[in-house]
Amino acid sequence: MKLDSLLVLVVEPSRVQRHIIADALRGLGVRHIEPFDSGTAALERMRRETPDIVLSSMHLPDMTGTELVTTMRRESSLADITFLLVSSETHYRYLEPVRQAGAIAILPKPFDRDELRTALQSTLLYLNDSDAEPPEIDDFEHLRVLLVDDSGMSRRYLAQLLQNLGIRCLHQAGDGAEALRIMRTETFDLVVTDYNMPHINGEELVTHIRHHSEQPSVPVLMVTSEQDSSRLAAIQAAGVSAICSKPFGYDNAKQLIQQLVLDRDL
Template sequence: MNYDDLFVLVIEPSKVQRTIIVNHLKSFGIHKIDEYDGAAQALEGMQTQLPDLVVSSMHLPDMTGTDVVTLMRKDEQLAHITFLLISSETHYRYLEPIRQSGAIAILPKPFSRKDLLSALQSTLLYLSDQDTEASYTEEEFEELRILVVDDSKLSRNYVCKILRNIGVETILEANDGNEALSQVENQAFDLIITDYNMPNLDGREMVEKIRQNSDQASVPIIMITSEQNPEQLTAIQKSGVSALCSKPLSYEMAKRIIERLVLDKNDY
């Protein structure tokens, strides 16, 4: 799949901002573009012809970008469509649901051409992996067991989709750190992918308990977080994580880290 194969749906109430976005997309060779200034009509349009990527602003005349992606994820037909937010919004209340939904990226206004290109590259990789068989031998994944830990079902779904796209079949899920520890006590895993902010037992505490008290103390652990506090991030790194990724998780980055940690790939 190439850029000129992509069908992109853009939701932006400002004609000026919409033109900027569309012109950037066209400069990458994307010409299948539908434009909307409101969410309701855009959601109707998606039902008529499924886009490969939805690019949306946060504040729309009839709802927010958060509402749009939430409705998409609840619709079986739209749930798999990649979502990119472009917004000057910085408030946690608006952005956190976007991060949890498995958005391909969140870009600020004004966004850079480089950042948009990175998001489009992740989209292409994500879609290409959906349409092709994994590039690894069956034996490499035959015994692979991965545990995904997150209190957000949407986030777990997105991470599981990444894993399935690269050929992983045995994926178990946990809602929080306590549930994950119970599973780690009873079965072996090749990789754990966990959120940081969770009820009951957060990701950092879970990692510390695994590193200090588990028979699987050396299992690779990827931590995904929207945390911005430098002190908290330092504490997470010291807890023993193998890799620390920010939300929203870049599909391309996630794939490379998983390959490096689990399959000993050297191209990361």
């Protein structure tokens, strides 16, 4: 799949902004672009034909971008569509659900063409890996991974990413407490975990793994939207192997996971 074969829905109430976004997409090689001024109209179109990408503003006349992506993730036929948010919104209340829903990128408004190009390239790699045959890599074929996240939508997206890498033995937990229960009876080659979770958060999970588990050296990748520098420092001090931000570029995440499980040395 190439950029000129992608079907992209642009959901933006401003005609001027729709033209700006569409022109930027065409300038990068995207040819099939359909504009919509509301979330309802875009959803109706998606249900008739599944697009490759939905690129949406945050504030729509009938719903927010958060509500749009949440609706998509709850419908099986729309759940795997790649979602990009373009917004000047910076409020945590609006952006965090979008991050948790597995948006592949959140672009500022106005964005520059390089930012859009990076997001599209990451999306294209994700889509191509989704369609490809499982890679013939023995290390991944037998790799055992534990995925920990209290957001079902986020787990679904991360699980798809891991499966695109050829990982088939994947266990999932809804929080750190459940993860530790699983780790009492199962061994893993990689733990991928969120930070903000009920009961036992990501930092506490890492600390327990490093000091009180039977698998103290297992690589732990923290995938989080946390931006507080003191909390991030505490996560590092707890012994996390690597930290990846939400939303993250698929290609960067892929390389990081490969390095963690193949090289075991960052």
